Amino acid sequence: KQEVTQIPAALSVPEGENLVLNCSFTDSAIYNLQWFRQDPGKGLTSLLLIQSSQREQTSGRLNASLDKSSGRSTLYIAASQPGDSATYLCAVGKTSGSRLTFGEGTQLTVNP
Amino acid sequence: GAGVSQSPRYKVAKRGQDVALRCDPISGHVSLFWYQQALGQGPEFLTYFQNEAQLDKSGLPSDRFFAERPEGSVSTLKIQRTQQEDSAVYLCASSSTLFDRNTIYFGEGSWLTVV
Numbered sequence: 001k002q003e004v005t006q007i008p009a010a011l012s013v014p015e016g017e018n019l020v021l022n023c024s025f026t027d028s029a030i031y032n033l034q035w036f037r038q039d040p041g042k043g044l045t046s047l048l049l050i051q052s053s054q055r056e057q058t059s060g061r062l063n064a065s066l067d068k069s070s071g072r073s074t075l076y077i078a079a080s081q082p083g084d085s086a087t088y089l090c091a092v093g094k095t096s097g098s099r100l101t102f103g104e105g106t107q108l109t110v111n112p
Numbered sequence: 113g114a115g116v117s118q119s120p121r122y123k124v125a126k127r128g129q130d131v132a133l134r135c136d137p138i139s140g141h142v143s144l145f146w147y148q149q150a151l152g153q154g155p156e157f158l159t160y161f162q163n164e165a166q167l168d169k170s171g172l173p174s175d176r177f178f179a180e181r182p183e184g185s186v187s188t189l190k191i192q193r194t195q196q197e198d199s200a201v202y203l204c205a206s207s208s209t210l211f212d213r214n215t216i217y218f219g220e221g222s223w224l225t226v227v
Binding site: 004034036041042043044045046049089091098099100101102103104105 | 116145147152153154155156157160168171203205215216217218219220221
């Protein structure tokens with residue numbers, strides 16, 4: 001059974017700092033990996049989607065990497081802003097169109 | 113609407129009561145998913161539809177949970193004889209084809225509290 005772990009569970013940083021969120025998964029036979037953002041009381045917003053054949057994806061200040069063989073992904077956030085404060089969730093899909101297995105998330109607070 | 117719409121947003125049910133949660137996916141989206149999210153946890157898969165066909169219901173925690181999507185658009189998640197452990201946020205998501213290279217879109221969830 002696939003298990004997804006995210007470290008740290010919570011992170012508090014001052015504004016402007018670069019930071020890295022970590023995600024690991026136990027079964028490397030994944031189809032894709034996705035990073036989501038969740039604001040309090042809201043649904044999930046997709047940030048970056050990495051196919052298993054890709055090594056990284058970038059969107060603005062966000063960069064996600066994938067090392068499938070070691071079962072790891074990182075989300076790098078550059079020049080963090082208070083508006084980045086949210087819970088960040090990592091999820092893996094085993095096949096096309098299949099369920100996602102989520103980690104428990106990292107709660108990020110960026111202090112002004 | 114432009115996004116995935118869920119109703120009701122908040123529901124308080126007495127233990128033993130039946131509830132029905134509705135999901136309106138983005139128009140034309142083939143795939144529809146239901147997830148359950150307990151407080152402080154990541155979402156857990158419940159069930160998946162491709163059009164009207166329920167292709168995977170292995171995540172439904174008990175036979176008290178039932179989902180349908182009869183016309184391949186709107187979906188309803190029904191929970192019979194609710195228990196306190198059913199208290200959670202129920203998230204619906206849709207995507208335009210098989211979840212391949214296309215983004216999946218989540219609704220804001222239905223918050224269920226069983227008292």
